[in-house]
Amino acid sequence: MIVFNNVSKVYPNGTKGLQNINLTINDGEFVAIIGLSGAGKSTLLRSINRLIPITEGDISIDGTSVTKASKKELRTIRRNIGLISQTFNLVKRSTVQKNVLSGRLGYYSTFRSIFGLFTKEDYDKTKQALASVGLLDKLRSRSDELSGGQQQRVSIARALVQQADTILADEPVASLDPITSQKVMQDLKKINKTMNKTIVVNIHSVQLAREFADRIIALKKGEVVFDDSSVNLTDERLEQIYGKAIFEEEAEV
Numbered sequence: 001m002i003v004f005n006n007v008s009k010v011y012p013n014g015t016k017g018l019q020n021i022n023l024t025i026n027d028g029e030f031v032a033i034i035g036l037s038g039a040g041k042s043t044l045l046r047s048i049n050r051l052i053p054i055t056e057g058d059i060s061i062d063g064t065s066v067t068k069a070s071k072k073e074l075r076t077i078r079r080n081i082g083l084i085s086q087t088f089n090l091v092k093r094s095t096v097q098k099n100v101l102s103g104r105l106g107y108y109s110t111f112r113s114i115f116g117l118f119t120k121e122d123y124d125k126t127k128q129a130l131a132s133v134g135l136l137d138k139l140r141s142r143s144d145e146l147s148g149g150q151q152q153r154v155s156i157a158r159a160l161v162q163q164a165d166t167i168l169a170d171e172p173v174a175s176l177d178p179i180t181s182q183k184v185m186q187d188l189k190k191i192n193k194t195m196n197k198t199i200v201v202n203i204h205s206v207q208l209a210r211e212f213a214d215r216i217i218a219l220k221k222g223e224v225v226f227d228d229s230s231v232n233l234t235d236e237r238l239e240q241i242y243g244k245a246i247f248e249e250e251a252e253v
């Protein structure tokens, strides 16, 4: 369970990224965060694993404060949170196998990680994870030989071998075509349902948010302006979040 308690973030230049956020994300939920560019989606998502430090309030996971965690505690917290981003963050010249294996690094001391001393179990887990995103046949391919959608699925596999309970996905489909976006979202949904992982995804597409998320949280200027089941995201609420322009844009598509 992820709990935001009166959380605010003011960037050093004075920009308010988040304003007094109170939220509870339960285990196994699939949550989409929507809102205009600059609304605070990335700030919210990246504050969960303290990639962005908050300036007020507290964020806790299963009762442990992320905000107050020591370096060592933070390492353990981060091991339990997979992060998927728009740019996939793969080592492009490395094989798919090596990229996925790197998800195991959080379990090892620096020494072992430098020398890549992985166990048979690590290799088996890598295969399983790649199979679950339909990419086992790419095990030995170089990552930059894969399409964008395949690379994103490799990054999902890396999060899976990490055996994290929570997966944060920051615009995971922003650079993918509509069909590939659907496939990646389906993979995330499958992981959510079959492995009971908590998924929090920042997404610009309201349509995909509605289709895949159980719960939608909308931000506007750093504040939560909608937090409800996807089915309750009516046109009226959408207009409050995005303004009238959203309907004009949808009509153009």
Ligand SMILES: Nc1ncnc2c1ncn2[C@@H]1O[C@H](COP(=O)(O)OP(=O)(O)OP(=O)(O)O)[C@@H](O)[C@H]1O
Binding pocket: 011, 012, 013, 015, 016, 017, 035, 036, 037, 038, 039, 040, 041, 042, 043, 044
């Ligand atoms: N490092 C930073 N320094 C100063 N201001 C920042 C910084 N990062 C983000 N901001 C500001 O904080 C606000 C929230 O930004 P954030 O990136 O969280 O929005 P977002 O909803 O994820 O936007 P997008 O959809 O464009 O990614 C914006 O006004 C942004 O300009």
